[in-house]
Amino acid sequence: MARTLTLAEKAGKNLKNLIKKSEFKTQENFANDGIGVDPVTVRRWIAHGIKDINTIQEIADIFDIDFMELLK
Numbered sequence: 001m002a003r004t005l006t007l008a009e010k011a012g013k014n015l016k017n018l019i020k021k022s023e024f025k026t027q028e029n030f031a032n033d034g035i036g037v038d039p040v041t042v043r044r045w046i047a048h049g050i051k052d053i054n055t056i057q058e059i060a061d062i063f064d065i066d067f068m069e070l071l072k
Contacts, residue, residue: 006049007049007071008048008049008050008051009048009049010049010070010071010072011045011049011050011056011059011070011071012045012046012047012048012049012050013046014069014070014071014072015042015045015046015050015059015070016046018059018063018065018070019042022063027039027042027043027046028042030042034062035058035059035062050070053067056070056071
């Protein structure tokens with residue numbers, strides 16, 4: 001039986017898709033030019049989820065979407 005993703009994991013998965021479709025194109029570009037964190041941090045968010053609601057909100061603001069879109 002497949003395990004259900006947590007909201008944090010869904011946010012990470014959605015972030016990966018948003019980056020691919022955006023002008024950033026890569027996780028490294030998003031890390032450096034978008035949110036200003038180490039690329040390892042972005043890879044960790046994608047692999048393990050985004051647990052901090054403030055970070056989710058900041059990412060939503062960068063992509064000009066409602067933060068709930070990251071949690072779907």
